[in-house]
Amino acid sequence: MYQTFDVTARPDQGPPRLAALRKELAAEGLDGFLVPRADAHQGEYVAPHDERLSWLTGFTGSAGFCAVLQEIAGVFIDGRYRTQVKRQVAAEYTPVPWPDVQLADWLKEQLPSGGKVGFDPWLHAAGQITSLEKELKGSGITLVQCDNLVDRIWADQPAPPMNPVAAHPLDYAGESAADKCARLAKGLREAGQAAAVITLPDSIMWLLNIRGSDVARNPVAHGFAILHDDARVDLFMAAEKLDGLEGHFDSSVTVHSPEDFLKATAALNGSVAADSGTVPQIVADKLGERLVPAGDPCALPKARKNAAEIAGSAAAHLRDGAAIVEMLAWLDAQAPGTITEIDVVKKLESLRREDPALRDISFETIAGTGENGAVMHYRVTEETDTRLEDGHLLVMDSGGQYLDGTTDITRTIAIGTPGEEERAAYTRVLQGMIAMSRLRWPKGLAGRDIECIGRMPLWLAGQDFNHGLGHGVGAYLSVHEGPQRLARTSHVPFEPGMILSNEPGYYRESAFGIRIENLLVVETAPALDTSDAERDMLCWRTLTFAPVDRRLVNASMLTADEKDWLDSYHQEVLAKIGPQLSPAAKAWLDAATAPL
Numbered sequence: 001m002y003q004t005f006d007v008t009a010r011p012d013q014g015p016p017r018l019a020a021l022r023k024e025l026a027a028e029g030l031d032g033f034l035v036p037r038a039d040a041h042q043g044e045y046v047a048p049h050d051e052r053l054s055w056l057t058g059f060t061g062s063a064g065f066c067a068v069l070q071e072i073a074g075v076f077i078d079g080r081y082r083t084q085v086k087r088q089v090a091a092e093y094t095p096v097p098w099p100d101v102q103l104a105d106w107l108k109e110q111l112p113s114g115g116k117v118g119f120d121p122w123l124h125a126a127g128q129i130t131s132l133e134k135e136l137k138g139s140g141i142t143l144v145q146c147d148n149l150v151d152r153i154w155a156d157q158p159a160p161p162m163n164p165v166a167a168h169p170l171d172y173a174g175e176s177a178a179d180k181c182a183r184l185a186k187g188l189r190e191a192g193q194a195a196a197v198i199t200l201p202d203s204i205m206w207l208l209n210i211r212g213s214d215v216a217r218n219p220v221a222h223g224f225a226i227l228h229d230d231a232r233v234d235l236f237m238a239a240e241k242l243d244g245l246e247g248h249f250d251s252s253v254t255v256h257s258p259e260d261f262l263k264a265t266a267a268l269n270g271s272v273a274a275d276s277g278t279v280p281q282i283v284a285d286k287l288g289e290r291l292v293p294a295g296d297p298c299a300l301p302k303a304r305k306n307a308a309e310i311a312g313s314a315a316a317h318l319r320d321g322a323a324i325v326e327m328l329a330w331l332d333a334q335a336p337g338t339i340t341e342i343d344v345v346k347k348l349e350s351l352r353r354e355d356p357a358l359r360d361i362s363f364e365t366i367a368g369t370g371e372n373g374a375v376m377h378y379r380v381t382e383e384t385d386t387r388l389e390d391g392h393l394l395v396m397d398s399g400g401q402y403l404d405g406t407t408d409i410t411r412t413i414a415i416g417t418p419g420e421e422e423r424a425a426y427t428r429v430l431q432g433m434i435a436m437s438r439l440r441w442p443k444g445l446a447g448r449d450i451e452c453i454g455r456m457p458l459w460l461a462g463q464d465f466n467h468g469l470g471h472g473v474g475a476y477l478s479v480h481e482g483p484q485r486l487a488r489t490s491h492v493p494f495e496p497g498m499i500l501s502n503e504p505g506y507y508r509e510s511a512f513g514i515r516i517e518n519l520l521v522v523e524t525a526p527a528l529d530t531s532d533a534e535r536d537m538l539c540w541r542t543l544t545f546a547p548v549d550r551r552l553v554n555a556s557m558l559t560a561d562e563k564d565w566l567d568s569y570h571q572e573v574l575a576k577i578g579p580q581l582s583p584a585a586k587a588w589l590d591a592a593t594a595p596l
Contacts, residue, residue: 001349002217002361005342007381009058011090017056017153018092021068024149025118032107032117033149036065040122041201041222042278044480045215048158052150055157058088061377066093067103067117069110076103079466080376083509087375104135113140119281120148126284127276127293145281161214165221165241167248168209172404172476174308177209178231178250184297185231194270196297197287198225199278202478203298208233208253211476212241217363218478219401224261226268227297236261262286273297299483302474304497309405309475310521313499314543316357316405317519321545321573322580323351323400324409328546329581329588336390336416341367341380344388344396352400362399362406362479369394369415373513376467376505390416393426393552395513399479408479408501409544410517414551424461425506426514426552431457432504433516434565436469436486436540440525443536447490454486454504463506470501473519494538498522502540518544545573547592555596567595 025033035057039050044062054060057073061081067074076098077085085095096106107117119129133143151157170176184207188196198204201220205211212221223237233253242255249255256264265272266286273294274287284291305313327348331339344367352358368378369388373395380386388394392415399408412426436454447470452459454469470486473479483492486500494500503517525539547570555563570593578586 001346003345003349003364005345005380005382005385007383009054009060009088011058011088014056014058014090015092018068018073020153021056021149022070024152025068025070028118028146028149029116030118030144030146031111031115032067032069033146034065034067034117034119034124035150036123037061037063038123039222040280041199041224042125042280043201043215043218043220044478045218047161047215047222049160052148052154055154056150057093058090059085060088060379061085064098065103067106072110074106074110076101082466083507084375084377102135104132104139107136107141108139111141115141116144117141118144118146118149121145121282121285122280123148124281125277126274126279126281126291129281130276161222162238162240163213163221164244165210165212165237167245168205168211168476169403170209172308172312173209174306177207178252180207180209180301181227181231181233181252184227184301185229187297188227188229188273191273191292191294192271193273193292193294194229195268196227196273196294197265197279197283198227198296198298199275199280199283200296200298202474202481203296203302204235205477206302206474207298208235208249210245210248213360217360217401219359219476220478223258226264234264236264275299295483300495302477303472303481303484304495305475305499305521306497310497310499312404313406313475313519313521316400316402317407317543317545318576319355319357319402319580320352320400320407320409321577323348323355324411324546325573325577325581325589326351326585328411328413328592329585331394331413332588334388336392337387340385340387341369341372341394342382342385344394345380348396348398355400355402357402357404358400359403359476360401362401362408366395366397366410368513370512371510373412374507374509374511376507376513376515388415391419392416393418393422393512393514395515397515397517401476403476406474406476406479407544408473408517408519409546410503410515411546411548412514412516412552413549418552422512422514423552423554424557425463425508426549427554427557428457428461428463429504429506429514429516430548430553430566431558431562433502433518434562436502436504437518437520437542437569438561438565440537440539441494443538444493446493447484447486448488451486451488451490454502458504458506465505465507467505470503470520473499473501475499494522496522496524496538499543516548518542542569542572545576547573547589550592550594550596553596558596563596570595
């Protein structure tokens with residue numbers, strides 16, 4: 001299996017490691033050290049070699065950081081992980097609700113003037129350090145670059161990944177690497193920039209039409225790249241990863257050892273573009289005044305999927321939808337109390353594996369029943385595995401990495417007979433999902449402008465959820481892809497071709513969780529009879545097809561338009577997914593998609 005159920009971290013591992021780290025602090029003359037969940041490439045997901053935060057604290061979430069001082073160690077986590085962190089860290093660690101509490105404010109409260117806080121300059125983006133230094137100005141607290149102190153005490157730290165890289169076929173990519181490089185190089189010339197430094201693995205994969213496996217669930221390889229204004233590319237990647245790529249790169253791509261990357265950046269002439277949100281501080285230091293803070297030049301072109309990428313994603317979703325429906329039909333046939341969360345994960349993965357285009361799951365499957373469903377990024381282990389009992393809700397959030405596309409879908413399923421509180425909350429979540437799916441909006445708006453629409457039914461009931469409404473999704477790349485998001489902090493305007501998730505939820509701690517998620521692609525909205533002639537509008541097209549659980553829908557709470565949307569969606573599910581199913585699953589789907 002791709003997914004395992006081992007316990008990868010325990011609360012009791014943290015205290016002795018924390019004590020050892022504090023000895024290193026004292027030896028270095030430091031009062032603190034910052035431990036992010038990050039690697040030198042600043043992607044969201046990291047290889048085992050870079051799981052320093054989990055190794056030190058026991059916290060396994062995909063985002064967060066720890067500020068270790070001599071008397072206190074704060075684990076900073078956002079709203080997604082405030083339940084999870086309580087389960088995973090020892091009392092020696094103090095959970096800190098971020099961004100409600102900012103790191104600079106916390107440091108000023110905990111440290112006296114003259115305090116020195118160390119950080120590894122490879123693991124912190126230049127923009128982060130610049131902002132933190134500005135916020136600490138006048139406090140007397142200084143940031144000090146140093147070696148990674150966690151690596152010093154991590155005796156059995158895994159080796160860096162060295163997995164092979166494969167070519168990504170043009171039929172799926174839709175544009176050659178040479179054309180991408182030429183297009184982006186033209187943008188550099190127009191901006192008066194001689195080169196761009198690219199550190200994000202998924203950007204390099206997209207630019208050069210390659211895929212890797214250095215990070216589990218993400219088809220990326222670690223490396224760095226410099227794109228020049230004449231479309232030449234210097235790729236800094238271990239040669240052994242590239243053994244199978246003979247003939248893929250043309251003469252414009254030169255491969256170098258990763259150890260030469262800093263020297264190459266120091267030797268660049270002219271203005272050099274780099275994303276201050278991802279370029280490591282040590283690289284920014286090498287560039288000095290030549291650095292032009294700019295977005296990753298690949299980010300927006302990568303986000304705007306071309307016709308081949310959209311077609312591939314749509315095809316992958318149809319096959320993935322068949323696996324989901326087979327899973328739901330199987331699940332419905334199991335009596336409450338007879339199967340566990342691990343059984344669910346294993347069954348779903350086995351169904352996805354029947355597709356020869358599957359290369360991995362796109363993240364660790366979340367299958368949380370009962371109170372585990374309230375842990376937004378719950379990962380089941382042999383120790384936490386729970387039976388699906390009558391009255392439980394099961395949150396099943398999963399996805400696949402297929403050669404032609406990346407999927408991400410969440411369904412919440414009633415086990416036995418659901419309670420009325422759960423049905424009411426589920427219906428509000430469904431109303432939010434429907435409202436966003438139906439939306440048309442003026443071109444130029446961003447996530448911060450429209451995200452509230454997916455929350456409105458919950459807000460009217462005095463409820464909400466502590467995660468964004470949606471994230472960007474790659475084309476056989478990262479399941480979380482920027483720069484666009486459906487979030488109140490996102491200012492990137494939506495453009496045709498962008499793929500995002502639509503996933504409102506509701507979580508009652510120690511009781512139940514609810515989430516419904518489809519992927520959507522942005523399109524130009526067709527004109528209506530009432531449309532303003534001069535106003536360009538955008539809309540969504542749904543990519544995900546699987547039924548929502550009608551047993552959890554309180555139809556009396558829905559408007560006529562909402563009922564019509566759901567019935568129409570279910571008829572699409574039946575038409576698109578039904579022909580792929582086994583007879584038993586097809587019969588189940590007929591009933592599951594019946595009109596309300």
